[in-house]
Amino acid sequence: MDSVLFYIQFVLAPQMVTGLALGVAVVLVALGLTIIFGLLDVINMAHGEFYAVGAYLAVALGLAGINFWVLLLLIPLIMAPIGYAVERGLIQRVFNTGEDRHVTTLLLTFGLAMVIEEFILIVFGVETMRPASPIPGAVEIFGLFLPNYRLFLIGFGLLVVAGVAVAVYRTRFGSMVRAAAFDRNMAASLGVPVSRVYALTFALGVALAGLAGVLLAPIYSVFPTMGRDFIFIAFTVVIAGGMGSIAGAVVAGLLLTQVQAVSSLFISPVWSQPIVFGIMVLVLVLRPQGLFGRLGHA
Amino acid sequence: MKTKLKGILAVTAIALSGSGAAIAQESVKIGVVTPISGTYAPIGQQVRWGLELATKQVNEAGGIAGRQIELIFEDSEANPSVAVQRAERLFEVEDVDFLTGTVNSGATLAVGQLAERVGKLMATTVSFADSITAGQCSPNVFRVNARAGQQSAALAAWVVEQKPNAKVFYLGPDYEMGRSTVAAFKEKMTEFGAEDVGELFAPLDSQDYTQYFGQIRAAQPDVLYTSVAGNDTVRFLTQMQEFGLLGDMLVVGASGTITSQNITAIGDAANGFGTGVGYSTRIDTPENNEFVEQFRAAYDADPDLYGTDSYGVIHFYKAAAEKAGSLEPDAVREAMRDLTWMTPQGEKLMRGGDHQAQQPMYVVQINGGSFDIVGKVDGETALGADLCERF
Numbered sequence: 001m002d003s004v005l006f007y008i009q010f011v012l013a014p015q016m017v018t019g020l021a022l023g024v025a026v027v028l029v030a031l032g033l034t035i036i037f038g039l040l041d042v043i044n045m046a047h048g049e050f051y052a053v054g055a056y057l058a059v060a061l062g063l064a065g066i067n068f069w070v071l072l073l074l075i076p077l078i079m080a081p082i083g084y085a086v087e088r089g090l091i092q093r094v095f096n097t098g099e100d101r102h103v104t105t106l107l108l109t110f111g112l113a114m115v116i117e118e119f120i121l122i123v124f125g126v127e128t129m130r131p132a133s134p135i136p137g138a139v140e141i142f143g144l145f146l147p148n149y150r151l152f153l154i155g156f157g158l159l160v161v162a163g164v165a166v167a168v169y170r171t172r173f174g175s176m177v178r179a180a181a182f183d184r185n186m187a188a189s190l191g192v193p194v195s196r197v198y199a200l201t202f203a204l205g206v207a208l209a210g211l212a213g214v215l216l217a218p219i220y221s222v223f224p225t226m227g228r229d230f231i232f233i234a235f236t237v238v239i240a241g242g243m244g245s246i247a248g249a250v251v252a253g254l255l256l257t258q259v260q261a262v263s264s265l266f267i268s269p270v271w272s273q274p275i276v277f278g279i280m281v282l283v284l285v286l287r288p289q290g291l292f293g294r295l296g297h298a
Numbered sequence: 299m300k301t302k303l304k305g306i307l308a309v310t311a312i313a314l315s316g317s318g319a320a321i322a323q324e325s326v327k328i329g330v331v332t333p334i335s336g337t338y339a340p341i342g343q344q345v346r347w348g349l350e351l352a353t354k355q356v357n358e359a360g361g362i363a364g365r366q367i368e369l370i371f372e373d374s375e376a377n378p379s380v381a382v383q384r385a386e387r388l389f390e391v392e393d394v395d396f397l398t399g400t401v402n403s404g405a406t407l408a409v410g411q412l413a414e415r416v417g418k419l420m421a422t423t424v425s426f427a428d429s430i431t432a433g434q435c436s437p438n439v440f441r442v443n444a445r446a447g448q449q450s451a452a453l454a455a456w457v458v459e460q461k462p463n464a465k466v467f468y469l470g471p472d473y474e475m476g477r478s479t480v481a482a483f484k485e486k487m488t489e490f491g492a493e494d495v496g497e498l499f500a501p502l503d504s505q506d507y508t509q510y511f512g513q514i515r516a517a518q519p520d521v522l523y524t525s526v527a528g529n530d531t532v533r534f535l536t537q538m539q540e541f542g543l544l545g546d547m548l549v550v551g552a553s554g555t556i557t558s559q560n561i562t563a564i565g566d567a568a569n570g571f572g573t574g575v576g577y578s579t580r581i582d583t584p585e586n587n588e589f590v591e592q593f594r595a596a597y598d599a600d601p602d603l604y605g606t607d608s609y610g611v612i613h614f615y616k617a618a619a620e621k622a623g624s625l626e627p628d629a630v631r632e633a634m635r636d637l638t639w640m641t642p643q644g645e646k647l648m649r650g651g652d653h654q655a656q657q658p659m660y661v662v663q664i665n666g667g668s669f670d671i672v673g674k675v676d677g678e679t680a681l682g683a684d685l686c687e688r689f
Contacts, residue, residue, distance in 0.1 A: 011516045018508035018541070025506075126340075128532050128563040138542055147540045219540070220505055221532045221563050229505050264509045269500055270472050272509065 009143055011265065019261025020254065021150040024157035025216050027253035030234040031164060031246065032208035038244015039181040039201045042091060043102065045109040047234070048227030049116035050206045054079055054213025055222045056120055059129050068134040068214075075214045076207035083206025086112070087199040095198075113227065121224045130221040153215060160211065164204075165246050177201055181244065233257075236280045242290025252291060325368040326361070326625065328353075328615065329388030331381050331409060332399035334373040340559070341401050341424060341604050346371065347597050348423070348608030349399070355592075362616045363623075370394060374405055381405035382412055389416050395625045396420065398611050401604075403427030410439035419627050419634075421614065423607040426475075428482065431654035435686035438627070440634055440653040442614050442646065443607040444576035447482055447682060449553055452659035452675040453574035454486035457521055457550055459673070464548075465495045467519035469510065469534070471526050472499035479525035479552050487523075495519050500526065500534075507534045511541055525552035532563045539567035548572070553603070561667060572663040572672065577603035577643055580671050581660070589642035601642075610641035614648070647677065652686035 029051055036044045057078060058071050066074070090112065094104040135148040168174040179187040180197050188194045212230075220229065237256060241248025256279065260272040283290060330349060333342040353367045361367055370392050372384035381400060388394045389412070397413060397420040400406040406425040413420045414436050421440040422430065428447045430439065457464065466487050470476030476499060484494060495517040498510050514522070526534050531551075538544050550572045561568055579590050579600050589609065593601040601609070614637070619625055622633035635650030647656045659680040661673035 007516070011512045014515065014541075015509065015512035018506075018511065022506045022508065126559070128529050128560050130532060130536065130563040130565070132565075133540070138540070145542050147542075149540070219537070221529060221536065223529050225503075226529075229503065261509045261512075265512045269498060269504075269510055273501060 012262070013142075013144055014146075015261050015265055016258065017144065017146060018150070019257050021154055022261070023254040023257035024154050025212070025219070026230060026233050026237055026257055027161060027250050028157050028212040028215065029209065029230040030237040030241075030249045030253055031161060032205035032212070033234050034238045034241065034244055034246065034249045035164070035168070035208070036202055036205040037238060039177055040087075040091070040095075040105075040198055041101065042095075042105040042109070042202075044202075044205065045106060045231075046086075046113040046116060046227075047109075047205070047209050048229065048231035049113045049120075050079065050083070050209035050227075051213045051216075051230065052120060052222075052224070052227040053082075053116060054210030055217040055226060056124055056213075057210070058214040058217050059131055059222050060124075062131050068131070071214055072211070076211045079210030080203040080207040083203035084199050086206070087202035091202065092195065092199070117224055117227060124224070126224060128221050128223040131218050133218045149218060153219070156215070160208075161246070161250055164208070167204075168246060173197075173200070233276065236276060240280050240283045240290060242292035245290065245292035248290055248292035325366045326396075326619070327368050327370060327392060327394040328612075329385065329392060329394035329397040330369055330371045330399035331374045331385045331388065331397065331405070332371070333376040333401050334371070336376045338376040338401050342374075342376075342399075344602050344605035345399050345401065345423060345608045347593070347599075348601065348605035348610075349612060351593060351596055352609040352612035356612055356616055362619050367612065367616075371399075374400065376402050376405070378402070378404040378408040382408045385409045385412055385420075389413070389418055394418070396615050396630075398423060398608070398615075400425060403430060406430055406439070407434055410434075410436045413438040417627055419630055421611050423611045424604050427478070431652045432685040435652050435688050437631065437653075437689045440614075440648060440655075442611045442641075442648070442655045443603065444657060444659060444680070445654060446479060446552075448576065448657075448659050448680045449574035450479070450483040450486050451574070451680045451682060452661055452673070453550055453572065454483060454490055455675050455679070456572065456574070456661040456673040457487070457548065458490040458492065461520050461548055463491060463493065464520040465493045465518065466521045466523060467495050467514055467517050468497040469514075469522065469524045469526065470497075470499050471530060472501050476525050480523070483523050483525075492521070500530070502530065504530060505533065507537045508541065511538070511543060514543065519547065521548045521550065523550050524555060527552070527554045527557075528560060531555050532560050535564050535567040535571075544570075556664065558600075558602075561664070568664045569666065570663060572661055574659055574661050574675075575603060576657060576659060577601075577606045578660055578662050578669055578671055580662075580669065581643060583644060585640065585644065586642045606642050610639075610643070610646065613641065614639050614646075649681070649684065651684040654681065654684075654686075656681045 033047045036042055054075050057075055061071055090108060091105060094108055097104045133149045135152055138145055138147045176192045176197050179192055180194050184194055237249055237253045241252030256276050260276055263275055264272045332345045333339055349369055353369055357366050372388060374381035374384055400409050400422050401424045403425040406422040419438050421442055423443050426446040428445050431441050468480045468484055470480040553573050553575045556568055556571055617639040618630050618633040618637055622629040634648055637648045638645050643657055649656055656677040658677050659675045660671050662669040663672045
């Protein structure tokens with residue numbers, strides 16, 4: 001009996017809590033992706049690279065002496081105009097290619113991803129960097145050893161998700177976004193400035209990617225190919241949760257990382273990826289629209 | 299093809315047996331197939347520096363038996379099939395006398411087969427895979443650097459000294475290198491009486507190692523061995539530190555686990571990490587101090603083990619060719635076997651039975667961002683038995 005309790009307290013519980021921290025990280029990355037996908041119907045292959053740019057900006061500005069807490073606010077503010085410009089300057093130009101839209105925007109953002117990655121390589125070099133943890137140390141709760149920064153990440157991440165949900169479901173901008181996602185032409189004829197709403201939504205998605213970059217840099221470190229890191233799991237989360245669904249991204253993100261965390265206790269961690277992607281395939285076969293419906297279609 | 303090649307060899311032999319003055323005119327050609335582009339480019343850079351420095355010094359001192367050395371570089375792109383194409387060009391078109399520079403073990407094995415086919419000699423200065431001078435040894439391939447087995451033997455001997463009867467946990471990256479390094483180290487540790495409390499193989503580029511901490515925590519090891527590399531090491535060790543798992547656990551690993559490329563990002567979490575290596579700039583001998591000084595003056599960088607062993611291979615070839623009194627591969631091969639020659643690491647012995655260099659091995663431990671030498675294992679103990687059965 002004691003050994004069971006020991007196992008729950010010292011093995012299973014820490015595993016689930018660390019899984020939760022990873023889950024919040026994944027949700028943060030997936031959030032921007034799902035919003036862009038749900039509204040613009042654009043598969044943003046450069047999302048991971050925007051995440052990387054956020055992290056690199058955090059490192060560079062951090063070295064310049066800017067406080068981490070300021071960066072948390074500053075980076076999304078820098079990233080949003082970049083996202084706006086990318087949507088206006090690049091995506092908008094190939095957006096109206098009708099049937100081919102998925103292909104053209106996918107190729108465009110894929111190319112953009114490679115350009116950004118090489119750019120990072122040239123500017124910052126190949127060396128791995130890591131900003132110091134802004135809240136070092138750890139606390140012990142019921143014998144559970146929890147790093148302070150991970151606890152902060154869980155709390156702050158959930159706040160960000162709630163903030164985005166409020167923005168999409170409770171504000172005027174949010175209702176325009178949802179209207180444009182549901183029926184673009186109808187929304188336009190009702191006076192919604194659709195192309196500006198698209199650009200602003202893209203900017204929001206990119207700002208969220210940058211925010212995730214700042215938040216996760218102290219844990220996952222910063223290097224040129226970091227953009228590819230979370231992108232597969234983030235896409236999985238978006239697909240399993242329902243494209244464009246915020247609730248879906250949260251539920252799927254937390255669920256899949258828990259599956260990963262708990263399963264890796266019993267079987268080789270190498271299997272955790274096949275399991276996660278297997279779940280994605282199952283969802284696609286059984287419920288192609290995802291666990292939750294699309295944004296604006298629910 | 300074969301007759302043409304024999305013709306070339308015959309001509310070379312005639313040229314060699316000719317007058318001394320005629321020989322002095324012709325340079326000794328050494329082909330270098332090494333990654334100049336791609337992931338391994340930093341290693342290729344060290345290889346090139348080491349070779350060029352040694353060549354310059356040897357040439358200034360009169361070359362090999364009065365003949366100047368000429369290096370001819372080809373980019374292997376760290377790809378075995380490209381390496382073979384480039385090596386073929388060097389052997390057939392440039393007619394090089396000797397070949398070196400291959401980095402990844404796959405390239406060394408593939409180029410080694412080619413060398414055997416065309417009847418020329420080659421040496422690697424970088425590849426770690428034990429098989430190159432064991433199960434897949436070739437009469438035409440030599441290795442002047444220490445193989446993986448020598449590194450892990452040295453490290454294991456040191457770990458056992460620090461923590462007798464330790465409980466050891468192993469974590470490697472999930473591909474051939476990771477699995478073979480873990481298997482080799484585990485075998486050594488078991489020999490020394492350590493208890494195996496678990497092993498894990500994490501996919502390359504795992505973001506979060508915390509999902510493995512459950513198993514590590516449950517095993518309660520005293521010693522953790524890891525052979526992850528690059529960014530994986532950064533995440534693994536800093537996350538271990540974040541979760542207070544490092545504690546008084548002794549963390550040891552492969553020599554490529556922590557390098558100058560990732561040590562800054564790892565920070566404090568690297569302190570105490572120990573590994574077995576064939577070279578350190580801190581080896582305090584007159585030969586090494588002089589070498590480090592010259593290397594820094596020439597390239598404004600520290601030599602690493604790849605640069606040093608590449609420096610050493612030029613002296614190896616020079617010693618063998620002068621002993622043989624010819625550049626004819628069969629004669630040079632005979633001269634290379636059981637040859638001792640000087641390197642920055644001290645005197646090395648090329649074991650005739652498997653073409654593996656024997657050298658003293660060192661254990662280094664990280665202390666505040668620098669590697670301190672904390673142990674030394676003599677060459678014979680670290681090398682172990684000759685497992686080559688082909689010649």
